[in-house]
Amino acid sequence: MTIETGRNATQSTSASSPKSDWRTVLGQYPTGITILTSIDQAGGPVGMIVGTFNSVSVDPPLVGFFAQRTSTTFPHIERSGRFRASVLGAGHESLCRDFFASPVRDRFTGDIWDYDEHGIPRLKDAVAWFDATIHSILPAGDHVMALGEVSNLGLGPRTGGMPLLFLNGGYGSFTIPRMEFNLDDLGGRLRHATVLGDAVEQLATDLGVECSLSTVVRDEVVVLTAADARSPHVGMCFPFAAPMAPAFAAWCTPDLRHTWVENARHLIGRVDTELIEDTLALVRENGYSISFGHTMSEHFDAVVSSAHHDRAVLAPLWEALTTEYAGYRRHPEPAEHATLIQVPVFGDDRCVALELVVSGFGPRTPRNRFREIVAGSLHCSARLTAMIGGSAPQDYAPSLP
Ligand SMILES: Cc1cc2nc3c(=O)[nH]c(=O)nc-3n(C[C@H](O)[C@H](O)[C@H](O)COP(=O)(O)O)c2cc1C
Known part of the structure; x- marks a missing residue:
């Protein structure tokens, strides 16, 4: 594999770490941020942050994401056979950081979660949300690719603002220019x-x-x-x-x-x-x-x-x-x-x-x-x-x- 790092430069990955090149180059691609939630065997809530959540198919309605094989949350999603996805807004940056940094047992405190009949939480003011059942799980290197069939979806109250974005290792958001220029x-x-x-x-x-x-x-x-x-x-x-x-x-x-x-x-x-x-x-x-x-x-x-x-x-x-x-x-x-x-x-x-x-x-x-x-x-x-x-x-x- 070679990675172009400048206008004229073609740099072989043997000169630097392939992993860091991979991260640097893919870091230029922006993603949204979604919290995926499910329940563990005891019925307690579990969840993980992903940047790989995406739409896959309209008919049937499928969404997908990639989970690291080392994830401790994913096996619970697989076992329960269902998950909920809460798309984060720009106002959720600190929630995202806290969620990511907290131990699993502390991730679902506060009156910001709505629970379904299975006990799976969803962020009340997510920008958008999806409820899904597992459709298929495919091996994908050090990740697995999971597809979910959507049973319900909706938009949040938008109090979190525009969607939260992740680019180049940092969080940001999208601005739509609104002023007419005359x-x-x-x-x-x-x-x-x-x-x-x-x-x-x-x-x-x-x-x-x-x-x-x-x-x-x-x-x-x-x-x-x-x-x-x-x-x-x-x-x-x-x-x-x-x-x-x-x-x-x-x-x-x-x-x-x-x-x-x-x-x-x-x-x-x-x-x-x-x-x-x-x-x-x-x-x-x-x-x-x-x-x-x-x-x-x-x-x-x-x-x-x-x-x-x-x-x-x-x-x-x-x-x-x-x-x-x-x-x-x-x-x-x-x-x-x-x-x-x-x-x-x-x-x-x-x-x-x-x-x-x-x-x-x-x-x-x-x-x-x-x-x-x-x-x-x-x-x-x-x-x-x-x-x-x-x-x-x-x-x-x-x-x-
Ligand atoms: C912005 C961001 C995006 C992430 N995207 C993914 C992802 O797409 N897939 C994934 O497995 N982990 C992703 N992670 C890491 C997970 O949130 C999680 O920490 C990791 O998978 C460990 O899993 P566990 O908490 O379930 O043990 C992301 C983390 C951050 C902060």
């Missing part, structure tokens, strides 16, 4: 940004800060203009993913907010829903958003220069932002922590059309100076909203720190 709309926003450039420059001069205007295009944040026309930030873009650019997410359509959350799930493999809701509540309460500490400046260039928004570059930034935010929540003193504020400029649909980004101060800005920066930025954003014919949502009531 080129005319981008043209309009670019024209706005050009017209608003003077006001942004004025703000930067008056306050002695750095200012720029960004917008969201499809699922990316794009910097349209900056007070310093030579700013290297103009034209750069980065993923519109929580918790970045929360001012856009605080006042936008439910679809765009969904994109913001799902992009984060895609980038770091999971999202802390409570933290996200908390962030949005704080932004709405203040009327603008705050970034804390040096994370942005330290990691931002790496993010921007990562043309393909490489997960390896982005994930640490997202993690650090999340940690900094949690730190701020414990000691909520904005002037002390803030290094950047983002103020909404609203369009005629009362959603955020542009974001005024003000930086070049802090952390540990004197409180009066921080208050002056926030007041000036809010005043400027209100002006910009009026200039583009937009209006703020009725309940928008920004407050000074």
Whole structure:
């Protein structure tokens, strides 16, 4: 067997371990994650995680999976002659990890399982589920191939979100882009940004800060203009993913907010829903958003220069932002922590059309100076909203720190 490991390279498996090559190459193929359950001889629940669950035939309705010959669960499935399959959602990553790491007797705790008349559990909020009886078992090297005839199947309540995926040794999920992209709309926003450039420059001069205007295009944040026309930030873009650019997410359509959350799930493999809701509540309460500490400046260039928004570059930034935010929540003193504020400029649909980004101060800005920066930025954003014919949502009531 030979394995191609590069454009021109053909590497014989004799040079490296065939097993690790096998895993590396097949690791590029994504799978879903399913918990297969059955009962042992005493009627107690048993189960195993598999990535090989698949559909096989419609008529008769067959599903299949491959079980390692060393599996201690599979002999119970074979003996009982039946199993249930619970397809995991993106929100089940920690459940999956815990299930995999736990001893068999601890795998079925908590009120998350439904039991059938045989005592076989199924995850209540599985993305999809199947009940099957064993149809046939075939030898397959160090695995066996098991086929099950489906007697019942269904969809879960979807509280676990999109299906959980496994790729390259890590968990992730699938994102469906939902936003419509309208080129005319981008043209309009670019024209706005050009017209608003003077006001942004004025703000930067008056306050002695750095200012720029960004917008969201499809699922990316794009910097349209900056007070310093030579700013290297103009034209750069980065993923519109929580918790970045929360001012856009605080006042936008439910679809765009969904994109913001799902992009984060895609980038770091999971999202802390409570933290996200908390962030949005704080932004709405203040009327603008705050970034804390040096994370942005330290990691931002790496993010921007990562043309393909490489997960390896982005994930640490997202993690650090999340940690900094949690730190701020414990000691909520904005002037002390803030290094950047983002103020909404609203369009005629009362959603955020542009974001005024003000930086070049802090952390540990004197409180009066921080208050002056926030007041000036809010005043400027209100002006910009009026200039583009937009209006703020009725309940928008920004407050000074
Ligand atoms: C993401 C993932 C996918 C897996 N896929 C399979 C699989 O398809 N077949 C299999 O036998 N074991 C698979 N395993 C390992 C099993 O979950 C299990 O640990 C192993 O088969 C040992 O079996 P036992 O717990 O029944 O003794 C997978 C584990 C993980 C974390």
